[in-house]
Amino acid sequence: MSETTDVRVGVDLGGTGTRIVLVGSEGATVDRVSFATVAERAVAVPSLVSAIRTLLAGRTPVSIGIGASGPVDRCGVIRNPATLPGFSGADLEGELGDAFDVPVSIDNDAVTAAIYEQRLGEAVGAAGTLMVTLGTGVGVAALDRGRPIRGTDGEHPEAGHRLVAEPTPPCYCGRSACWEQAVSRTALQAAAEEVCGPGAADALAELASRARGGQEQALSVFESFGNALGAGLADLQTVVRANVIVIGGSVAQFDDLLHEAAQRAYTRIDTYAPVPEIRFSRAGDVGGAIGAAFLEPRWYRPATG
Numbered sequence: 638m639s640e641t642t643d644v645r646v647g648v649d650l651g652g653t654g655t656r657i658v659l660v661g662s663e664g665a666t667v668d669r670v671s672f673a674t675v676a677e678r679a680v681a682v683p684s685l686v687s688a689i690r691t692l693l694a695g696r697t698p699v700s701i702g703i704g705a706s707g708p709v710d711r712c713g714v715i716r717n718p719a720t721l722p723g724f725s726g727a728d729l730e731g732e733l734g735d736a737f738d739v740p741v742s743i744d745n746d747a748v749t750a751a752i753y754e755q756r757l758g759e760a761v762g763a764a765g766t767l768m769v770t771l772g773t774g775v776g777v778a779a780l781d782r783g784r785p786i787r788g789t790d791g792e793h794p795e796a797g798h799r800l801v802a803e804p805t806p807p808c809y810c811g812r813s814a815c816w817e818q819a820v821s822r823t824a825l826q827a828a829a830e831e832v833c834g835p836g837a838a839d840a841l842a843e844l845a846s847r848a849r850g851g852q853e854q855a856l857s858v859f860e861s862f863g864n865a866l867g868a869g870l871a872d873l874q875t876v877v878r879a880n881v882i883v884i885g886g887s888v889a890q891f892d893d894l895l896h897e898a899a900q901r902a903y904t905r906i907d908t909y910a911p912v913p914e915i916r917f918s919r920a921g922d923v924g925g926a927i928g929a930a931f932l933e934p935r936w937y938r939p940a941t942g
């Protein structure tokens with residue numbers, strides 16, 4: 638049957654969780670599994686191979702794509718010892734390629750989230766897409782007609798780290814006030830704990846519920862978060878000049894509380910570029926894995942093998 642010959646494997650390799658999906662050529666999910674990300678170097682890659690093999694259940698995929706948290710170098714090697722110690726530095730493309738005898742591509746997870754939005758989500762048909770994922774940190778990716786924009790050295794730009802005017806906690810990147818420290822879910826969570834009390838089991842859900850109920854203090858947290866988000870997007874847009882801006886990551890679920898403030902702050906600043914509507918992803922937690930299934934091979938290859 639055609640479905641069995643067209644299946645692609647997409648993997649979202651996160652610091653805490655790994656998601657694997659099998660998708661058909663049009664992006665429909667055939668099967669999926671998720672589990673805790675393996676941290677031990679000796680077993681990480683073999684356990685990923687075995688999870689993919691189990692999910693495939695005898696089917697032969699046309700390709701395997703992986704979206705990984707944090708830096709991925711221009712050869713497709715994960716360089717993230719802090720949150721992906723089991724996979725960082727491993728020859729994942731080579732090992733998976735040998736195990737399944739298919740093309741394997743690896744990229745940053747903001748890139749795979751952007752690919753999902755452009756193929757199936759909020760950015761379908763867009764010539765230029767700016768994707769910003771707000772989670773533990775802030776991921777940024779831009780697509781030019783479906784292909785990721787990279788630095789001139791071939792690496793993925795780490796554009797979540799940029800100096801901002803409003804004070805933030807100091808960032809591990811060295812900036813004393815950094816956009817990632819203002820608009821990550823981690824930052825929103827910290828603000829929620831300040832309002833709802835430290836140690837609140839789900840302070841963020843509680844804060845959102847208070848804001849939806851009209852409580853002013855809670856509304857003002859989302860208002861300032863939305864302001865910082867919109868202002869930072871305007872900065873990015875001066876460089877990227879995208880037609881569509883999509884916000885993803887777990888913060889996207891607060892669309893109703895952030896959208897207006899973000900759009901207002903964004904529109905206040907002249908980007909000398911078209912003014913796209915800011916959209917929020919509806920992919921939930923599987924967009925990155927589905928997008929990974931459609932990753933194209935990298936243009937960069939080392940000069941010698």
Ligand SMILES: [Zn+2]
Binds near residue numbers: 810811815816818
């Ligand atoms: Zn930073």
